[in-house]
Amino acid sequence: MDIFLLEAIVNGILLGGVLALLALGLNLIFGVIDVVWIAYAELVMIGMYAIYWLHVFYGWPLLAACAVAILGVALAGVLVHRLIIAPILDTAPINQLLATGGLLFFLQSLATLLFGTNFRNIGLKLPIIEIGDMFLSYARLMAFVVAVLGAILLWLFLSRTFTGTAIRAIAQDRQIMGLMGVEPKRVYLIVSALGGGLAGLAACLLVLQYDVHPYIGLSFGPITFMICVLGGLGNLLGGFVAAFIMAQIISVGGFFFSIEMSYVLAFVFFIVLMFVKPQGLFSK
């Protein structure tokens, strides 16, 4: 097989890890609260800027900056829920999606206001790894490994803890959660923090590979939504698998065509599949 194609496939798998992490966060929020945070990728952008400024501007060690970014975006997630979602939780879900659309506008332009439209890079030079004849970026490999570790941690949390079990249960029967001693409002806040935290983690991994700018959310926000719908909104495992499928289309498509065309392919694939399997790839 063509070595460059093989490289594209491997890179697709690595990209899939980060996309899967984003899909997990969004799906978690959707599955539990039944809302779509259309500004999810913009929360990632905030995290990337936070790391950039703490690391480059204030000279913090990268790991500390990342830790703060994860916590900060988790807090942002809580605020999104408290300030935007909670007041309209009882109205049609589309309202919540649109309200977070307002947040998308706000965050994008706030970033422009504060940081300008320049592309910024943390300037970390990570080595290129040579495996056989293939060249792989160390940053991507690390991002993949951390993303998979993050997913495993999330899985452990969801399957082994009381709160995690409540998170899996709540969508199945909201009304009786009280009888279990669960306060849904608190679960929503926990999930919002968790979703934000995952966005923060994704920010740490993306800032190693990409420049940050106010519109970076647009380059992976929409694809993440499509991944979630494809996997079945709210279906964590489905979204996880769909992320790797979409990443392959993008990566291998980029090998054969241009990068934009590969995204077009991915979206068209999504649209077509929606009509074959409207409830997601893994519906029965």
Place this chain on the structure above:
Amino acid sequence: MAEPQPMLALDGVSAAYGGFQALFGVSLTVAPGEAIGVVGPNGAGKTTLMRVISGLIPPRQGRIAFEGQQVGGWPAHRIVAGGIAHVPENRRLFPALSVADNLRMGAFVPAARGRYAERLAWVYELFPRLKERQHQLAGTLSGGEQQMCAIGRALMSGPRLLLMDEPSAGLAPVVVEQVFALVRRIRAEGFTVLIVEQNVRQMLELVDRAYLLDVGRIRMSGTAAELRANPDIQRAYLGM
């Protein structure tokens, strides 16, 4: 003989769904260790009564005291933590969670978490069938097994009072027998029980006292023997 202080006492409790009033000044008591039954026609407000007690809906009027403490208006999650578990109508298991996860949900309240392993072992001992099925999704259990799981889930919170809303509903006659046997076991374990049932004959064999609820009001109350002997009850519920 002095009346023992009741475990649960409702005094003039009213409840409504929006503009529709479903309970009108209901008063009842449950003494520690007692098993109390509630009967009544469809739509009488039996489920509403259970919901008011467990905090799923707030009372509009009246007082609810549990172990001497006023709990009327507390949200459901506080009431469970306080010691009342509610096995809801139609069981309401989490169908896509395993039996074990359903039982874990029952132990969500902070006080119950510490004794989770111990209680789980006890519930499995009480219902060995649940142990066999622990990894199975609750939605795939048989009706009787689901009822076991629902009761087991309620027991996991370590309640002192157990509310059961029609545990035998929708089950085949043989299974109904099994469910009543289950309830008898629960009683034997020393739990105080407030139970709503359509199978009045079997229920009256099980409870100490019972109330008749109709259109949101208590129409009659007495010992099981008194109710069994009442001609109205005989005609309407015992098919005599």
Place this chain on the structure above:
Amino acid sequence: MSDRGRFLPLGAAALALALVPLFGPPSYVMHMAVQILLWSFIYTAWSIMGRFGLVSLGHGAFLGIGMYVPALLWNLYGVTPWLGIPLGVLLAVLSALVIGWPCFRLKVVGHYFALVTLALTEVARLSIIAARDITGGSLGMTPKPVPGGHSWWALQFVDKAYFFWIGLGLWLFGLWAWRAVDRSMRNPALEAIAEDETAAAAIGIGVTRLKLEVTLISAALTALGGAAMGQYLQYLNPETHAGIGISLQIVFAAIAGGMYAMLGPTVGAVLTLVLTEALRIAFGTTLIGAANTIYGVLLILFIIFMPRGIVGLIEERLRARGAKA
């Protein structure tokens, strides 16, 4: 009030408006006026489906297609926009059909519908960027100007008055389309769809078909508005004229003005454009992005506190007063 009684003052107002350019208002005023008219038309087009609960984020695609098809045909083959525009509208309608028909048949609604239409918008934006050899990619493109700048054949005019009249015509056309949808589609039936689809289906309403019809109308008008906008601005850019940003901008203006009332989207257009201008004048270009932060916050506030928009609120107040009187 009867329809005739309602449209008479509107007709008079339109006529008076049409005379405005003859008095030679300053170019800046004309520029604002043209923008307001064209955006009003586009926002009205979106609301024609949005008010039935069909919240589309795909209008960035319809707008972009309507803009780029005539411009590309003109630049590449010298095809007149008179032919290019209908082709663009047709392409937009086709893409709406491709998305809408399966969506409605499969009962893809609410945020699923929003996300599927968002995919369409992204396809449009990314396709335009990918075809950078002919579209200029994210740098945007300019339709080839005609010598002298004035040509009916090329639909290019130096004098903004022409675009004012075109905009006015389109705007009135949009309002007429709104009324026509109201009437021909037995509005109560459509409202029933928005409220409760199963109930609507149960009383024998062809839900899929009705939804598809409003969607196609909405897409066609949006593409038409995009085409006029492209001809007027003489500059097309995929980031600002296709994609999620413009889709949300359309939604925002429609919601702020009130998407359930005929003049709501128009009020939304006036509001957003005046706000943008005011901020531009207040801050100059030192604070790029200031306008959008305020839009963002306003959008959130509107959805939380005033989901029926300004016109909706006014109507409510009037009704309350009428009930009291």
